[in-house]
Amino acid sequence: MSTPVSARPAPAAKEQDLTQTGAPALEVKGLVKDFHSGGLFSRASVRALGGVDLAIRKGEIVALVGESGSGKSTLARCIARLEKPTAGQILIDGTDVLKRDRFQASREYRSRLQMVFQDPFGSLNPVHRIEHFLTRSLTLHGKAGTPDQLRRRLDELMTTVGLTPDMLNSYPHELSGGQRQRVAIARALAVEPEVILADEPTSMLDVSVRIGILNLMRQLRDKQGISMLYITHDLASARYLADRIAVMFAGELVEEGESLDLLANPAHPYTRLLVSAVPDPARTGSYDPHERAALRAAVMESASCAFDGDAEQRCSATEPVRHRVGDPANEHWVRCHLYRPPATAASHALSAEPLESPDASPTDDSRTENKASA
Ligand SMILES: Nc1ncnc2c1ncn2[C@@H]1O[C@H](COP(=O)(O)OP(=O)(O)OP(=O)(O)O)[C@@H](O)[C@H]1O
Numbered sequence: 063m064s065t066p067v068s069a070r071p072a073p074a075a076k077e078q079d080l081t082q083t084g085a086p087a088l089e090v091k092g093l094v095k096d097f098h099s100g101g102l103f104s105r106a107s108v109r110a111l112g113g114v115d116l117a118i119r120k121g122e123i124v125a126l127v128g129e130s131g132s133g134k135s136t137l138a139r140c141i142a143r144l145e146k147p148t149a150g151q152i153l154i155d156g157t158d159v160l161k162r163d164r165f166q167a168s169r170e171y172r173s174r175l176q177m178v179f180q181d182p183f184g185s186l187n188p189v190h191r192i193e194h195f196l197t198r199s200l201t202l203h204g205k206a207g208t209p210d211q212l213r214r215r216l217d218e219l220m221t222t223v224g225l226t227p228d229m230l231n232s233y234p235h236e237l238s239g240g241q242r243q244r245v246a247i248a249r250a251l252a253v254e255p256e257v258i259l260a261d262e263p264t265s266m267l268d269v270s271v272r273i274g275i276l277n278l279m280r281q282l283r284d285k286q287g288i289s290m291l292y293i294t295h296d297l298a299s300a301r302y303l304a305d306r307i308a309v310m311f312a313g314e315l316v317e318e319g320e321s322l323d324l325l326a327n328p329a330h331p332y333t334r335l336l337v338s339a340v341p342d343p344a345r346t347g348s349y350d351p352h353e354r355a356a357l358r359a360a361v362m363e364s365a366s367c368a369f370d371g372d373a374e375q376r377c378s379a380t381e382p383v384r385h386r387v388g389d390p391a392n393e394h395w396v397r398c399h400l401y402r403p404p405a406t407a408a409s410h411a412l413s414a415e416p417l418e419s420p421d422a423s424p425t426d427d428s429r430t431e432n433k434a435s436a
C-alpha cells in the first residue's frame with residue numbers, strides 16, 4: 063500500500079549546504095552478481111545483477127525502485143559486502159574497496175556504510191535490551207569513550223531518532239514496529255556512517271508510522287549530510303524522500319533521473335507501468351485500472367523490448383544505448399530500444415555504442431540465457 067504523501071518539503075536553507083555536494087560518496091561500476099542455481103553438481107547460475115552503474119553523491123538520497131525479484135536487495139547486499147559480487151567495482155572516495163579488502167568488508171568500511179533492513183524485529187535479538195545493541199555498535203567501532211561519554215552518546219542517539227532515553231531499558235518486543243525501526247536506525251547511526259543503505263525500511267510498518275520514519279531519514283540527510291540508497295516498492299514515498307530515482311528491471315538499471323522529472327516524464331515502458339500504479343491526486347485519472355491493464359498489455363506485446371519477457375528480443379540480445387531525456391539539469395536518462403529522442407536532439411545518446419540494426423542476431427548467448435533464467 064502506498065504511503066499517502068505527495069508534497070516534498072524543501073530542506074531548511076541553513077541545512078542546504080550539507081546536502082548534495084558533487085563528489086560521489088559511493089559509486090558502483092559494472093556490478094554483476096550471479097547466484098549458483100540447480101543442484102550441488104549443477105553449474106547453472108542466475109544473473110541477479112547484470113552490470114549496474116550507480117553513483118550517490120554526498121548528502122543525496124537515491125531511491126531504487128522496481129518490482130519484486132528485480133535485484134534491488136542483491137545490489138544493496140553486494141554494496142554492503144554481505145554478498146560477494148561476481149564482477150565490478152565499488153568505489154568509496156574513488157578507491158575500489160573490492161580490490162583493497164578482497165575477502166570481507168573491513169571494520170573501517172562498515173563504519174562508513176551501514177544497512178537498515180526491512181524487518182526491524184528480525185535484526186534485533188529479543189533477549190537483549192535496546193541499550194545493548196547501541197552500546198555494542200559504539201564499542202565495536204571505537205566510539206564508546208568513557209562511561210560518561212557512552213551514556214551521553216546513548217541518550218543522544220535515542221533523541222536523534224525520536225525515542226526517549228528511558229527506552230534504552232526496553233526489550234525489542236516492548237516497542238512498536240516503528241519504534242523498533244528507529245532503534246535499528248540508531249544502531250546504524252552509532253557508527254557515524256557516511257552512507258546508509260535502507261532496504262524497504264518502512265514496508266513492514268503501519269501506514270501511519272511510515273511517514274515518521276521517512277521524515278527521520280530526511281532529517282539525517284539534512285542535518286548530518288548522510289547519503290542514502292532508499293529501496294522501495296512505493297513510488298509515492300520515493301517521490302517524497304528521494305532526490306533521484308533509479309529504476310531496476312531484471313537486474314539492470316533502465317532509467318534514472320531527478321525524482322519529480324522521472325515520475326512526471328517516465329520514458330521506459332517499465333517505468334511507465336510502475337508510475338501508472340501510483341494514485342496521484344495531481345494527475346487526473348491517474349489510477350484507472352482499465353488504462354493500466356491496457357498499458358501492461360501493450361508493453362507485453364511490444365515487439366522490441368525485453369520487458370515482454372521474450373529472451374530472443376532485441377533488448378536481451380544487444381545493449382540499448384542510454385538516451386538523455388529532457389533537460390540535462392535533471393540528469394534523466396533511459397536505456398531502451400523503444401525510446402526515440404526528439405529529432406532535434408540526436409546528440410542525446412549518452413553511450414558511445416551505435417544502435418544495432420533491427421535484424422541483429424543475439425551477440426551474447428550467456429546474457430540471453432541469464433535473462434531467460436532470471
Ligand atoms: N541467495 C540467493 N540465491 C539464489 N538466488 C538469489 C539469492 N538471492 C536473490 N536471488 C535471486 O536474485 C534475484 C533478485 O532478488 P532480490 O532479492 O535482489 O530482488 P528484490 O528486487 O530485492 O525483490 P523484492 O522486492 O521482492 O525484495 C531473484 O531472482 C532472486 O531469486
Ligand SMILES: [Mg+2]
Nearest residue numbers: 134135136261
Ligand atoms: Mg528485496
